[in-house]
Amino acid sequence: MASLGDLLRDWHQGAQAVARGDWDCALRLFSSISEPPARVSFNVGCVHLLAGDPEAALRAFDQAVTKDACLAVGFLQRGVANFQLERFMEALSDFQRTLAQLRDNTAIDYTQLGLRFKLQAWEVLFNMAAVQSQLGLWAEAACSLGDAISKGPEGARNGLDVALGQVQKQVPLQPRQVPRGEVFRPRRRHVEHLEPVDFLGKAKVLASALPTDSHGVAPPQPQALDVRGEARPRAAARVPTGNTLASSFLQGCWQPGGPALAPPPRPPAQGYQDPSEDGRWVPLSGEEALQRAWRDAAGPGGLQLQCRGVGGRPVLYQVVAQHVYSAQRPEDLALQPGDTVDVLCEVDQAWLEGHCDGHIGIFPKSFTVPAARRA
Numbered sequence: 001m002a003s004l005g006d007l008l009r010d011w012h013q014g015a016q017a018v019a020r021g022d023w024d025c026a027l028r029l030f031s032s033i034s035e036p037p038a039r040v041s042f043n044v045g046c047v048h049l050l051a052g053d054p055e056a057a058l059r060a061f062d063q064a065v066t067k068d069a070c071l072a073v074g075f076l077q078r079g080v081a082n083f084q085l086e087r088f089m090e091a092l093s094d095f096q097r098t099l100a101q102l103r104d105n106t107a108i109d110y111t112q113l114g115l116r117f118k119l120q121a122w123e124v125l126f127n128m129a130a131v132q133s134q135l136g137l138w139a140e141a142a143c144s145l146g147d148a149i150s151k152g153p154e155g156a157r158n159g160l161d162v163a164l165g166q167v168q169k170q171v172p173l174q175p176r177q178v179p180r181g182e183v184f185r186p187r188r189r190h191v192e193h194l195e196p197v198d199f200l201g202k203a204k205v206l207a208s209a210l211p212t213d214s215h216g217v218a219p220p221q222p223q224a225l226d227v228r229g230e231a232r233p234r235a236a237a238r239v240p241t242g243n244t245l246a247s248s249f250l251q252g253c254w255q256p257g258g259p260a261l262a263p264p265p266r267p268p269a270q271g272y273q274d275p276s277e278d279g280r281w282v283p284l285s286g287e288e289a290l291q292r293a294w295r296d297a298a299g300p301g302g303l304q305l306q307c308r309g310v311g312g313r314p315v316l317y318q319v320v321a322q323h324v325y326s327a328q329r330p331e332d333l334a335l336q337p338g339d340t341v342d343v344l345c346e347v348d349q350a351w352l353e354g355h356c357d358g359h360i361g362i363f364p365k366s367f368t369v370p371a372a373r374r375a
Contacts, residue, residue: 003360004331004353005313007033008186011040015185018043023051035330038068039114039184045077046183054084067329072101072108073119073178079127080177083134091175092131099124106151114185115178122152123176126163130173133166141167190347315342319352319368333361340371 014029030036030044045060061078065071079094099121102108108119125148132141145164152160163173321335333354335341341354341363353362 004362005360007036007331008190011043011186012191014040014043015183018047018050018181018183021181023047027051036063037329037331038064038071038074041067042071042074042077043183045074045081046178049077049081049084049177050180054081057081058085070101072098073110073115073117075101076119076124076127077178079131080175083127083131083175086134088131088134092128092135095124095127095131095175099128110184114187115182117178117182120152122148122156122160125151126160126173127175129163129167130175133170133172138167138170141173313344315344315355316346317343318371319343319354319365320371321368323367325363325367327361331361333359333363335363335367341368 010029010032014026017023017026017029026047027044030040030047033040036044041060041064045057045064048054048057048060058078058081061074061081064074065078068074075094075098079091079098082088082091082094098119102119102121102124106121110117110119125144129141129144129148132138132144142164145160145167149157149160149164166173319341321337321339321341323335323337325332325335327334333341333356335356339356341352341356343352343354344360345353346365347353347362350365351362352365352368353360
């Protein structure tokens with residue numbers, strides 16, 4: 001099963017391919033997602049429409065509205081596909097369902113969901129009139145356009161008056177649809193989390209940090225492991241610039257130019273191997289633990305660091321589920337009370353991405369408490 005990161009990456013690259021007009025590449029990327037969410041299925045349908053294949057578009061929009069029965073814009077585009085296939089009764093039903101999903105609102109703005117499109121009630125009524133004109137229902141088409149004029153903004157009035165004049169002359173109309181090249185895009189902050197993060201920063205040499213003997217000569221330094229578990233050459237002490245090692249560990253998802261995401265008080269994910277206590281791993285929970293770790297580095301065993309992770313991604317901290325959460329979509333992580341979850345990313349204020357029992361997905365933050373606070 002593909003990870004959430006893989007899904008977001010293919011989704012993002014597919015949207016970029018649509019923007020540059022590469023339909024084949026976009027379809028290949030969107031289709032590589034094994035269990036696509038409704039918005040990706042919607043994107044597939046839009047690309048098929050752009051490529052002139054309304055039959056394939058219809059199948060994709062069927063999948064989109066099956067997965068999300070409230071996706072009004074999905075019914076709109078499915079109506080357009082049916083219209084192009086001259087299935088006018090099916091198209092009229094889709095536009096009626098689109099209008100029903102508006103629930104007497106004048107518009108639905110999909111910008112916050114990643115689609116730069118505002119679905120307007122008057123445009124849906126216009127599409128109903130377009131289908132009715134194709135069916136020869138001229139009186140009904142004029143009535144739909146009258147409703148569109150009453151709901152439309154002043155700027156749309158002239159175009160609607162022209163359409164009404166065409167219907168009165170029994171000239172069929174063509175439906176409106178999502179603007180060419182517009183598809184759902186994953187949220188920018190989600191895409192930014194796909195980029196690798198350098199937690200330790202760049203290193204610099206501090207020669208004065210080395211202890212010396214009575215002749216002023218620094219003894220050979222023990223070999224240590226870096227955070228990836230690989231041997232590091234014997235050299236002068238290396239410390240990160242900008243932030244201390246402790247703050248780099250504790251702050252987790254540090255992003256250049258942005259604030260760090262604050263984890264709970266006791267992060268269990270990182271630590272060092274204490275040579276004086278049977279080699280057990282000791283959490284780096286603050287500056288005091290960090291200073292002790294550096295003192296241990298002067299011993300014969302060196303300093304060995306551990307940064308626990310999942311699939312190459314660091315674990316920021318752990319939380320414990322307090323309530324049942326049933327996965328609503330493929331990218332969700334199902335939880336049972338008592339489940340311990342490794343948090344990989346703070347998606348936003350309300351959602352976390354984490355790993356539990358071999359699965360990775362997103363879940364509501366409010367369903368959990370930090371592991372350190374578990375009763």
